[in-house]
Amino acid sequence: MVETVFPLREVISSRGPLCGELVVELKPIAYLGDIDPNTGYLHGKYEINGRLLVFPNAVGSTVGSYILYALSRGNKSPIAVIVTKVDPITIIGCIISDIPLYTIEPEKLVRLSPYNGKQACIKRGELVIEV
Amino acid sequence: MTDEEEKMYNGEYGVVLQKAIKSLIKVGEILGAERLIKVAHAHVSGVSYFNIGDAGLMFLESIASSGVKFKSFTTANPYAVIQGFRGRRFSKEVLDKQMQIIRFLAIMGAKYFTCAPYYIRPPKRGEHLAWAESNAVLYANSIAGAYTNREGGPLALFEALTGRTYLGGVHLLEGRLPRCKVSVVPPKSYLEASLIGYMAGEMCPDRIPYVNGISSSTDVSMLRAFLAAFGATSGAPMVVMEGITPGYKELLVKSDITEHIVIDEKSLGQEKKALIERGKKMLFILGCPHLSNNEVSEIIKYLLLKLKGKGGCLKNAEKELWLITGPYTKIPSGASQLNRYGVKILFNVCPVVTRLDFLGIDLVVTDSGKAMFYIPKLAKVPVFIMDRWKLLDEFCRC
Structure with missing residues (x-):
């Protein structure tokens, strides 16, 4: 059976359901350098503005939190960030930017990757793919 | 919470400190910390205007203008290079904004700007710190045996303002245990040390590694590279280096290592050949990270020897050599003679977080793996990596 529901753990909560296109990246992200805060693009090609951004974990510069903040001030931030492992740079970035933060099991991230670009919603602690 | 922490939490010291301590507690709760602890030294990142932009500038302004001051001893990362390159400079607007950021941090109490805060105030073993700046965090935990998580820039700012951090992560023994083992070839140069670090990070992007193969007599500047x-x-705040990291034996005994990775000479790959094209x-x-006082004098000594009676052709060449360091360095004697050859010692700045393309620079050559990672992304200029002494020879070549 093809999975369409993925359990999440809520780290920084949000009000109401969060729906948007999935952007699934299987490699770690260095916010500073990998995301352009002015355009809201990841690696220069994937738009994350208004999307559900899923990736394993943050690496690189501790300035990364300010990249999340700049995205939110410029109305270019993802609707939610979903990672397999949280870290202080991501957490404080999401807190000051009001970005909901969730974690997902590493093996679920791999199974989620075929849905890259598909519509999904976070409802009651689960990521539900719109089929 | 202590009385003082409770007062901060209840807003008795104003809304800025209230927001700071609440955010700090929230981060601590998420990471499983039970309480806050005092820190001996905070180090803030997010200082270059090119990195944090107008959003970050306004964030700092809103905090600094409330009149709050840092509670702990606080240093800050270097700022963008404001000196320019061969006569090209940044616009007045950019320079003004960079100076504003520096002023906001200075008003709150940051006096020193460097990515090597361990040369301003050497951390002691077992001391609790709240540092941002990954290379400094890694130095503090892995070489000095001090304790600091790898804080995001704004979090370190909140920790500096409250004088507190959360007792979690690498402040506890459990959080310092390695989860993967990396055996490496002993690095023979800065370049090799850089490349090994780069690869080890790719292999352990979210875990503290236990690294063996680096000799305990390895020069500290190579360890820093x-x-x-x-x-x-990698996102890890620490590397447990056999024979080097204080307490490495205990950390190894208690660790639960399931993965063993080997980095041999073959996997180090080829150093990119810098094709020195005329006219570039x-x-x-x-x-990168900031040179120590000794490294600066060593390099200047080498250059003085190398350029003695020669180097005339460098005077009009379209190249410069920047030696980047912090306020702890004394300008070595003879260094000023090298200015005319395009050699500059720059203090308190960071070219990696500077838009070098705006200064008309076509190409960067460096010995740093960290700079190799960031320069194309942040400074927007192609980069070549070369070992330190070869790089100096290449610079001196006409």
Whole structure:
């Protein structure tokens, strides 16, 4: 059976359901350098503005939190960030930017990757793919 | 919570400190900390205007203008290079905004700007710190045996303002245990140390590694190159280095290592050959992370010897060599003679977080794996990596 529901753990909560296109990246992200805060693009090609951004974990510069903040001030931030492992740079970035933060099991991230670009919603602690 | 912490939490010291301590507690709760602890030294990142932009500038302004001051001893990361390159400079607007950021941090109490805060105030073993800046965090935990999580820039700012951090992560023994083992070839140069660190980080992007193969007599500047490059490709706050990291034996005994990775000479790969094309505006950079006082004098001594009676052709060449360091360095004697050859010692700045393309620079040559990772992404200029002494020879070549 093809999975369409993925359990999440809520780290920084949000009000109401969060729906948007999935952007699934299987490699770690260095916010500073990998995301352009002015355009809201990841690696220069994937738009994350208004999307559900899923990736394993943050690496690189501790300035990364300010990249999340700049995205939110410029109305270019993802609707939610979903990672397999949280870290202080991501957490404080999401807190000051009001970005909901969730974690997902590493093996679920791999199974989620075929849905890259598909519509999904976070409802009651689960990521539900719109089929 | 202590009385003082409770007062901060209840807003008795104003809304800024209230927001700071609430955010700090929230981060601590998420990471499983039970309480806050005092820190001996905070180090803030997010200082270059090119990195944090107008959003970050306004964030700092809103905090600094409330009149709050840092409670702990606080240092800050270097700022963008404001000196320019061969006569090209940034616009007045950019320079003004960079100066504003520096002023906001200075008003709150940051006096020193460097990515090597361990040369301003050497951390002691077992001391609790709240540092941002990955290379500094890795140095503090892995070489000095101090305790600091790898804080995001704004979090370190909140920790500096409250004088507190959360007792979690690498402040506890459990959080310092390695989860993967990396056996490496002993690095023979800065370049090799950088490349090994870069690869080890890619292999352990979210775990503290236990690294063996680096000799305990390895020069500390090579260890710094290794750790800085590791910090670019990994999110881990620490590397347990056999024979080097204080308490490494206990950490190994208690660890639960399931993965063993080997980095041998073959996997180090080929150093990119810097194709020195005539007419290209080239910038040679040493000092990512910031050079120590000794490294600066060593390099200047080498250059003075190398350029003695020669180097006339360099005077009009389209290249410069920047030696980047912090306020702890004394300008070595003879250094001023090298100015005319395009050699500059720059203090308190960071070219990696500077838009070098705006200064008309076509190409950067450096010995740093960390700079190799960030320069194309942040400074927007192609980069070549070369070992330190070869790089200096290449710079001196006409």
